[in-house]
Amino acid sequence: MQKTPFVILGLLGRPRRQARSGYEIKKAIDTVISHFWSESNGQIYPVLRQLSADGSIHAKAKKGKGRRKILYAITAKGEASLRAWMKASPETGRLRDELILKLFFGSERDIPALICHLEERRAREKAVLGQCLRWQKEIETQRTSHSAYHLITLRAGISLTETSLRWVDESLATLSQIRSAKRRRPSPALRSSLPNS
């Protein structure tokens, strides 16, 4: 089942019913929920049409000066379908981590590249963590009725990212250890041909 409609309904309906444009929805996804969700424009605009057509949201062109903009508001029907979706058991997305896959297939000759990949991931994770922490602080200062729910999701981001960061460093250490062990004992083939000491 398609999830995009529900992200849109959720953003239009929670915390309080607030009309937004497609552009604003996209921006909200890329900022406030970016640490666990993503959508492309090629998905958002067609779905906005769809939801409009079936009466889950209601479009109203903003007139007057300034840029043209189509604001969408959630309807009673949309609220109902959002509530129904909230009750449905969430799908477990298929997991696919290309970095881990590469590590799984790793061998000594790949170590330099693997180290590079791990360092890239570390940089990215640090950025995500920083963003989550900033968000957390912001929410904690100006609390609303929905803060608790937002904080739960931020804590997921924070602790998962911290753990991942620790794992990256640990793996980096393991890899350089393997590499330096190899330098001392250049070829396993050579070594196994020597008598055990």
Added chain:
Amino acid sequence: MQKTPFVILGLLGRPRRQARSGYEIKKAIDTVISHFWSESNGQIYPVLRQLSADGSIHAKAKKGKGRRKILYAITAKGEASLRAWMKASPETGRLRDELILKLFFGSERDIPALICHLEERRAREKAVLGQCLRWQKEIETQRTSHSAYHLITLRAGISLTETSLRWVDESLATLSQIRSAKRRRPSPALRSSLPNS
């Protein structure tokens, strides 16, 4: 870029070049790398054709008694493209966690369902963790030259799953706290209409 070809090449090439059938590849994916990867048959068989056609793998029908079976072995060309892929910077898969999305959109009326979703996730994570731990023990007893790489990926699974499990319990506690706070103070609207004490 399509990742399936490289999973297949990886499984045929590492740890040692070992010919396998499509069925065996599928099973390997569903067991040994299931905690960070997945593939469907509708993907595996066509890609096997593709790789055969471009000379990255080589098919050999197993003859004789027993079930019919097509064994594929990696070629020099396949090895080369696997090595090239290993060096390429891994993509950061777009993250989409439906449970977290639902929590983000949560409100008091959704709490019972959210608790249920969290408990389901806990059960699943526990199963994954158990499988990872069993795998880890197995690898640690019978070490090979590739154990280190496999252990790195297992540690990712283990620590991430443990963290997630902790987060689930924490969130469950937060939610029941909100619910019981509400029972004592049924309507926020009513309360805010009372004078501050």
Added chain:
DNA sequence: AAACCCATGTAATAGGTTACATGATTTG
């Protein structure tokens, strides 16, 4: 003989991204 697993495969479809087109408006 029935049921189940091994084994290979395909067609339909979903779901989504990329990349571009278009144009208005604000800002430096």
Added chain:
DNA sequence: CAAATCATGTAACCTATTACATGGGTTT
């Protein structure tokens, strides 16, 4: 005025899943 940003949209493509079809072998 140029560049950036706001704003909406679409067409082409890719990847992958689902669900089924087929048939032989093995177990109970």
